[in-house]
Amino acid sequence: MEKTKEVSNTVQGEKGNRAEQLQFLRFICFLMICLLHSSKYCENWVPVGYGAANAVVFFFILSGFTSGYSSYDGKITLSFKNEILFLYGKVKKFYPLYFLTTMYFVIYSGIPNYVTILEFKRISLLLVQLAKNLLLIQSWFSDYYFAFNGVGWFLSTIFFLYFFNLPLKKLFCLIKEKTKNIYIYMLIAIVSFVGVYCYCYFTRNTNIQYMHYAFPISRLFEYIAGMSLGYFIRSISKKITYNNFLFYSILELLMFTFWIYNIFLPMKDWKYNIIHWFIPNCLLICVFALGKGLLSDIFKLKFFLFLGNISFECFLLHKVIIKMYYDSGVEKTGIFGNIFSLLFIIIGTVLLASLIKNKKSNR
Numbered sequence: 001m002e003k004t005k006e007v008s009n010t011v012q013g014e015k016g017n018r019a020e021q022l023q024f025l026r027f028i029c030f031l032m033i034c035l036l037h038s039s040k041y042c043e044n045w046v047p048v049g050y051g052a053a054n055a056v057v058f059f060f061i062l063s064g065f066t067s068g069y070s071s072y073d074g075k076i077t078l079s080f081k082n083e084i085l086f087l088y089g090k091v092k093k094f095y096p097l098y099f100l101t102t103m104y105f106v107i108y109s110g111i112p113n114y115v116t117i118l119e120f121k122r123i124s125l126l127l128v129q130l131a132k133n134l135l136l137i138q139s140w141f142s143d144y145y146f147a148f149n150g151v152g153w154f155l156s157t158i159f160f161l162y163f164f165n166l167p168l169k170k171l172f173c174l175i176k177e178k179t180k181n182i183y184i185y186m187l188i189a190i191v192s193f194v195g196v197y198c199y200c201y202f203t204r205n206t207n208i209q210y211m212h213y214a215f216p217i218s219r220l221f222e223y224i225a226g227m228s229l230g231y232f233i234r235s236i237s238k239k240i241t242y243n244n245f246l247f248y249s250i251l252e253l254l255m256f257t258f259w260i261y262n263i264f265l266p267m268k269d270w271k272y273n274i275i276h277w278f279i280p281n282c283l284l285i286c287v288f289a290l291g292k293g294l295l296s297d298i299f300k301l302k303f304f305l306f307l308g309n310i311s312f313e314c315f316l317l318h319k320v321i322i323k324m325y326y327d328s329g330v331e332k333t334g335i336f337g338n339i340f341s342l343l344f345i346i347i348g349t350v351l352l353a354s355l356i357k358n359k360k361s362n363r
Contacts, residue, residue, distance in 0.1 A: 019069060019289040021299040022062065023308025029055035030311045031346065032263075033151070034318045038345050040326070041338040050263045050272075053213075056154070057277035058285075060219050061226035063158060065285050067165055068172060068230025076170045083166055090162050091136075097316050097356065098155055102133055104320055105148040139214040142207060149319055153214045160216035161223045168224065172231045185232035189282065192225035196274055204270035212273035222274065229282060233289045240290070248293035255287045256295060306354075313353035321348045 032051035039048045106112075109130075114122045129147050132138040138145045139156035146153060175184050199218060203211045212218055259280050267276045288296055298304065325345055 019066075019291055020305055020308075021288055021291050021296040022066070022285065023311070024299040024304040025058070025284070025288065025308075026062065027304075027307040027311040027314070029058045030314050030318070033315065034322075034346060034349070035342070037150075037319055037322050038342055041341040041345075043335065043338065047263050053273050054259075054263055054277045054281070056213070057222060057274055058281045059154070060158070060161070060222040061229075061278075061281050062285055063161070064168075064223040064226025064228075065230040065233075065289070066226075068169070068227035069234045069289065070230075071169050072176075072231055072234035074169075074173075076166060076173050078166055078170050083163070086166055087159075087162055091159065094155060094312065094316070097313065098149070098152060099134065101149045101316055101320055102130075102152060105323075106130065108323065109148060139216055142210040142215075145210070145214050149316070151315060151319060154315075157214060157216045157219050161219060164220070164223065165227075168227050172227065176231070176235070182232060182235040185228040185235070188228040189225040189232070192221040192228070193278055193282075196221035196225075196278060200270055200273075200275050208270055208273065212270070218274065222278065225278075225282060226285070229286055230289075233286050237290060243292060245293065248290065249295070250293075252287055252293035252295040255284050259284045307350070310350065310353040310357045313356050314349050317353055317356075318345070318349045321345050321352065 032048075032055040035042055035046060036048040036052035042048050109126055111123060111126050111130075114120075114126070129138070129144050132141065133148050133152050133156075136152075136156045136159045138147065139153040139160075145156070172185065175181075196218075199221070200208075200212055203218075262277070262280045265276075287293075288299075290296075291300075299308075322345055325341065325348070330341055
């Protein structure tokens with residue numbers, strides 16, 4: 001019971017130790033992914049593929065970062081029971097909405113039609129795929145991992161990474177207690193970058209769309225790097241005495257501009273999914289985690305925090321809204337018509353996500 005309380009206290013403590021200004025960056029990344037899935041209405045100059053790939057790297061690094069940053073002062077006790085409780089707590093947050101959106105796409109999967117015409121072979125294949133999705137193991141298979149709610153592969157992969165969360169936290173806590181050398185965290189992040197670079201290079205002649213994107217092991221280095229940087233930034237944040245607002249405002253603006261500009265740069269195919277985005281996202285997260293500039297202050301405003309706080313619900317819901325909008329028969333038109341379509345999809349997703357988030361909060 002004491003161990004359970006320790007895990008619970010650590011989780012509760014994390015809520016008050018988040019760098020809130022990072023939340024709106026999550027929403028911006030959701031928009032990048034939404035644009036990819038709404039590419040029918042995007043202009044040719046919009047690099048929707050690059051933007052979405054960048055956003056996915058941001059999500060994996062940020063997930064590790066916030067976990068490390070928020071648990072810096074916590075006490076971690078490893079046990080099988082604590083691991084199960086931690087995983088259950090994570091899945092409990094997203095699974096109900098994920099289940100509903102997945103079942104919504106069953107309508108479009110062909111299963112109802114195959115049932116009516118008694119195509120049992122096709123039904124069985126689709127049911128197997130549905131089972132993979134519901135069990136969160138679809139990203140371990142290189143075929144049809146985008147089936148049903150296509151963003152579900154991310155949950156499958158991040159669920160795998162959650163298995164390493166408590167062991168990594170324990171390791172970083174031991175480093176903090178035994179060595180007192182905070183630069184070891186930076187070294188771990190650098191080694192993680194080298195690891196992901198080597199992985200991508202040596203698998204460059206494989207199915208890189210899968211091996212460098214959805215395959216769970218390919219994302220482990222981002223998660224480790226994010227968590228180590230979370231510990232590093234948290235350890236130095238209180239020691240930084242230089243608080244020049246103008247300096248940090250310029251730094252944030254330059255970093256944010258570079259992050260966006262990087263989306264428009266050409267690159268080799270094998271660097272597309274992870275390598276090209278790794279360092280810019282690490283730098284962006286670290287700079288904004290300090291929270292000392294103008295953009296950080298803006299992103300802490302209630303409206304932007306609200307958008308950041310519903311970004312995960314938006315992520316799970318947006319394909320439902322897009323599918324409904326596509327089925328309404330709206331065709332691609334001129335630039336103003338396309339802007340209207342994109343705004344309709346985004347605003348519809350935000351409204352639905354806010355309603356669901358509000359219901360969760362009121363429970």
